[in-house]
Amino acid sequence: MSAQTYPCYKQKKDNKGQWYWVYYAKNGEEISRSSESYVNKSDCEHGIKLTKASGSDPIYTV
Secondary structure, three states: OOOOOOOEEEEEEOOOOOEEEEEEOOOOOEEEEOOOOEOOHHHHHHHHHHHHHHHHOOOOOO
């Protein structure tokens, strides 16, 4: 297995065997996690892609 580099996303399985993702910062600290678990790993990967693509979306203070 190759060495992990940060920042990165990691896909993991929860206690029910469903997939979720965690985003780690450059210092290796967890800073974000998917808000739901996914039955299919491909759905988890799609969630990561959506998150990555939202980088230029506006930010609102409410």
